[in-house]
Amino acid sequence: MKITVLAGGVGGARFALGLRDAARELHGDADIRIVTNVGDDVWLAGVKVCPDLDSLLYALAGVGDTERGWGRAGESERVAAELTAYGVGWPWFTLGDLDLGTHLARTAMLRDGATLTEATARLAARWPVGATLLPVTDDEVPTHVVTDEGVLHFEEWWVRTRAQLPAHRFVQHGVERSRIAPAARTAIADADVILLAPSNPVVSIGTIIGIPGVRDALETATAPVVGVAPIIGGRAVRGMAEACLAAIGVEADAAAIAAHYGARSAGGLLDGWLLAEEDAASLATVEALGIRAAVRPLWLTPGAPAAQVARDALQLAASIAG
Template identity: 40%
Template structure:
């Protein structure tokens, strides 16, 4: 029997952990559709944080302590830039700079970002397919009391401190989905929405014209995983963002966001009492331990999600 084709919509550390769990299952053929709306230029180089986090994680190169960047990294190039008067609030390690130089040079030659991402993953020995939802530029902007700022400014430079008034995704209305993303959704045996920030990691993927429609039209079951446990996020600003933008900050709030899209929502055991509210919002609740602290935990959760998928036909 063939391996089951899993298409994972993912962004951030939670998405990378979920990807690592599925990649560890021998009977899975994994495709990751990653978020590109966090991308931004720094020091003349195009940086793609979420795609790189997934790539480094699946390649075994990730800095485990912080969940992003390359392990055993140095910052000498950044020290030189700082000496020369450059603003260096966005940390980019020396080996990380190599990837950004490569990506930027190929983009300048007119190559498709999707092809570049695929080639980078293969060069690093990643077996899973890493797919971009669009080759067009989409960028998340955050409205604060000081006005609109880029997501990396909010997330890294200001450490998520400003209150979020609104979000927008510049360029998303005109963006075109990649054929690779549409094919991965149409051909999947299981579509999984990772426990990523639903507002700034998943919504920029689903908001690209044609992507949400492809998810809804896919024959595969769609399972979302809540990034919240007992009303709190494991990592990142999702809970604060949801509260600031008027969403209920618990598993029911996640169910409301994915209603009409996901048939099931995996929620943590700590949120078992919310199962009725999740069901009333639309998705069928699936109660499992969702905290992924090591590879065994990631593999276990991925296996339990995979068990929700019917066996594929030969």
Template identity: 40%
Template sequence: MIALLSGGTGGAKLARALAEALADPADLAVIANVADDVWVYGVHVSPDPDLVTYWLADLIDPRGYGIRGDSWHVMEALAAYGRDPWFRLGDRDLALCLIRTELLRAGRRKTVAQQAVADAVGVRTRVLPATDTELRTRVRAAGSWFDFQEFMVRERARGPIEAVEVEAADDAAPTREVEAALHSARLIVIGPSNPVISIGPILAVRGVRGALAARTVPAIAVSPFVGGRAVKGPTDAFCAFAGIESSARGIANAYAGLVDGIVADEPVDGLPHRVTDTRMDDRAGRARVAQAVLSLGRELGARIPPTTTRSEGAKAP
């Protein structure tokens, strides 16, 4: 019913809210960025799909990443043995990465491996890697190239950002599950994720941008900016590099031809919009943004039936 393009935190929060609003959370398919994926400690880590999954399962740690209440024995042991645990994974988080890695090493597709992670934590909403191809976002900053996680974690996103590229994007194709989700959706939503390094790699997958451009159903973007600034992370810096204005108008221009409306905290002249407080700091905030998306979608012609709101503590979507 709804296909949501998502990176990390903002898109993941919206995924949770939409899954709670729909009568059946399986009617939501989240198409997630995989260009941030990394092999570390012998396991395959897929940060954005996992972040979406942990939000959907109501497992997310209050820090905004990882699993709530996780232990850190493996990282502590690596440090004690003289290794550098620069990319920190909690023990339960690592266990789910091991499930994914076991399937990948057995030759299974990334989509199948991610589904196993979702199944393990009881998530019914489909979390779909944008492609089964190995993509890799690289960032050049201060004269040096870095893999994305190295730039974000080891380098603490220190700029200035000079270039961004997504390796292997030209050879990547959307999975059949992603194609089916886009073609069968009644509403397509581009979540409030970084348009350069989160949504950009999804749109760079051959055929995805074309599918959105040729859509026959409404598509809506949700702005990641609040009061002209990103809520968290390096979105402002990446948008400045890419020439994207930190405003609802900037997001509308970035997705020109791909969306029919926008949800933001300010109006956009010439584009159907819903103006609302787009902060999703709590459940009420997430529900408010989800309802704005659904309301605008219906106004634009999306055939979405009446929605519901599950109570706190309800079974995970």
């Protein structure tokens, strides 16, 4: 069983943990491939930082900081303090010492000629993560945010301003020259099931889909595509997705996001969509779009609940596939 997931950071990591448990239970030897957003990536203090890839890596490796939701557990920040003392980097974007080890290793691999896909595989080989992490592209496509105060890197807008500065639009620099990474394309093409994690529809899933070649790969894939709503009762499950959705004129509503993605039968992305129990009234609205919908509990708390969400997504995909 080949399961491919399109995912962003923290929400994607929680879903991936549940999927790994559910897939082992349902399919035993399932091959899980996670095609990951790289629009948040940034070069900082001379090192390549990949927030979404690292959130997934640390969560699956069991070394992530579950309280903060990002970074490594048991961190220290001595190096970050020294960088701040030298006036280097962003003082509001703290890199822990263990986390810096990852960034330094990745940077060394890239400088030696490895692609981001190759470097990610080498980093993940350190732990039994139970999945293959695949950056959607090996090219650099940093997301910038256009605001009244100028153009900010996405991480500055997200972390320093806490998304409180209204965004007019999001721009992935260099996206027109980028291409889907070969391994990511294969993961979509030969999948038995394709899942859209409950990640930010704009700057995570949206960035992935915006890479040239991804939409074509999804359109021609034979596997059913099932998404999990990242909005429950009009609120984001995690993070500040409402601010991102407002910038593109999409309501923070599970049915509105399903309509934004669209039905594959009408040139969109989705065959199926999982709605939270709090949004059960939208079931008919989603199905009227040509998308098979199901209502289930969607809160991604650790352990069994996250696994149940993944199990429900796989079961919806199975029913669509027949």
